[in-house]
Amino acid sequence: MSGRRESEEGMVLVNVLLLVGLAAAVLAIMVAGDDAGLQRATRMAEAAQAQQIARGGELSAIAALRRDMIQAPDSDDATEPWANIDEKGAAIEGGRFALTVADATGKLDLNALAKDDPVAKGRLATMAGALALPPGSAERIAGFLVIAGPIVDIAELGGAGLSAGEIAKLAPYVTALPLPTTINLNAVPEALLALLIDNPVAARGLIARRTRNGRLTRDDFSLEQAAIPPGCGFTSSFFWSVAEARIGGTRQTLTSLIERRKIEGGTPFVAAVVRWRGTAPLQAPAPRMSDSMQASR
Secondary structure, eight states: OHHHHHHHHHHHHHHHHHHHHHHHHHHHHHHHHHHHHHHHHHHHHHHHHHHHHHHHHHHHHHHHHHHHHHHOTTOOOTTSGGGGOOEEEEEETTEEEEEEEEESOSSEEGGGGGGTOHHHHHHHHHHHHHTTOOTTHHHHHHHHHHHHOOOSOGGGGGGGTOOHHHHHHHTTTEEOOSSOOOEETTTOOHHHHHHHHTOHHHHHHHHHHHHHHSSOOHHHHHHTTOOOOTTEESOOSEEEEEEEEEETTEEEEEEEEEEEEEOGGGOEEEEEEEEEESSOOTTSOOOOOOHHHHHOO
16 A cells, blocks of 8 residues: 555656646746747837937938028038038947938939930930940830839849849949939039030049039139030939937838928928838948947947
């Protein structure tokens, strides 16, 4: 009898140990679940905070551009406050913040080709030749845009048969805007300016003047004996805002294309007309927050 009792007691002990082990496992799973849930909640809170900070960066850009439109409507250039509010990685509570504001009209707008614009077509052909793109590239791009219509991202030029490398060659000189606009001579790169005025020597002189003074004027073109090209000027109607926020382990990037124009009665209209969260179009400025800045908190 005693042996049987001992056996039964042993089985009870085993069962108790199994139950205790099962309870411990369930508790561990619950704790792990709570921890994972807490981590998810923390990440969601950080993401929401980072998104709001990035949105605040966009609003800062809009405010600066609206103020500039009222105070200095005759020129958009590197000397103005809107062009100098960039932050490369400012420390904020819990992380860092970066902001880039840039002119969006210092390039050839390929969407003009959707309307078979002969001036844009000629300029693209010249640029394609200067960049040593394969023969017929400009014609393929023009034909693609006539059929497909306006594009949002110049990466879409793959539909015209261009390789990623060929698109990358074009990227510093072309863009895709939602509405027709003039090219701002205060923002064009030297190679494009040389193409626009068909005079590399004068282009070099103009870029040197712009570097010294932060801007170009009609007088500068007269001094370099160069004519202001058709469809070009010294003001802009589209701008880029790239706002980045890193809170804890979460990073949010908001890229905005901001339109600026006067509406009825001369009232300034300044608003983001397109937004991208995360991945942005190829023609937009790249985020500026470095990895070291992202890591430091």
